[in-house]
Amino acid sequence: MLPEEFRLRLEADGIQLDDRQMAQFADYFRLLVEWNEKMNLTAITEEKEVYLKHFYDSVMLALAVRLDPTASICDVGAGAGFPSIPLKIVFPELQVTIVDSLNKRITFLTHLAETLGLTGVRLYHDRAETFGQNKAFRESFDYVTARAVARLNVLAELCLPLVKKDGFFFALKAAKSDEELAEAKPAIAAMGGKFMEEIAMSLPVGGDERHFLVIQKKKETPKKYPRKPGLPNKQPIK
Template sequence: MNEQQFIEALKEKGIELTDTQIAQFNKYFELLVEWNEKMNLTAITDLEGVYLKHFYDSISASFYFDFTQVTTVCDVGAGAGFPSLPIKICFPHLHITIVDSLNKRITFLNHLSEELGLENVSFVHSRAEDFGQNSKYREQFDVVTARAVARLSVLSELCLPLAKQGGYFVALKAAAGSEELKDAKKAIATLGASLKEEFAFHLPVEESERSLYVFDKIKATPKKYPRKPGLPNKTPIQ
């Protein structure tokens, strides 16, 4: 997917990019490739791959979840900024908080946001388990999102404690999403959420399968969650 195909594909979905937004995506691509030579941010560095598998794939969440109706978004383990920063470029009103456990990725994100002129973005160097127990962030966000971080049974424990009651957890998954959902049912209920909607679709061009799950945060998460760093991954809630 080249830049023009990307612009057209978004237009078909009702997102018309301004010249400023087009330039921001262009700069994002350039900085991603440049910094990737110094640190491992992504295995995908060709323009067509980045525009399809990072930019378009991230924004696809907005085809199924209405980001115009929310303000605060927390992105857990965003790495090089996916999915929240492409969404932020398309919906500039959003206040984005990214938490990531690797400080060098936070350094990249700070530089990137300055170069792109992004406002109302903050980047926090922390393990998601510790971050979720921090009263400054716990149950503070309208939406919590994550893409390709961990299995849903683990991911829900990292994300749901951050969503406010009445808020949402939006999980972007590949083809194995339905299997993960079965395994995660107990965890999702325990953490105070219920499945609101699920969507299956294909990325254009390569036709790879994608799943998107939207969970409603219906009650407060018990204080013991998330557990200590490493525990959710080692022994997921069953």
């Protein structure tokens, strides 16, 4: 998927990109490849693959669920900025917060946001467990998202404490896993969440599947969650 194909496909999906937004995506691709030579950001560096498997893949969340374009979204373990930065380019009024445990990635994302002229983007070098216990951020976001970070039972503990009541946690997965969802049900419930639906979509080129797990926050998360750094991964809730 080359840049113009990306633009036309999104147009067919009901999303119009102007020249400035296309230039932002072009700069994003250029910086991703440039910085990837000195630090590990992605294994995907070919232009048509980046536009398909990173940019379009990220924007697919907005095609799967109806996002409020002015909402606040926290991206946990965003890596090179997916899905939150492509969503921010498409929806400039979206308020984006990114938390990542690797400071090198935060340095890249800071430079990226400045180069692309993005406002309303906050970046934090922190562990999700610590961040989720911070009163300034806890239960303050309309949406929280995570893309291929960990198994769902771990993600639920890392992400749901950050979601405000009646807000949503979106887990982005490359493959359907009924087993993973089943094992995560106790963790989702313990965090005050409720699994709503799984939306399956396919990439327009190649047909690779993508799965969007939609979990709504129904009750406040007990204060003991998330537990200390490392514990959700070592001892997932059962």
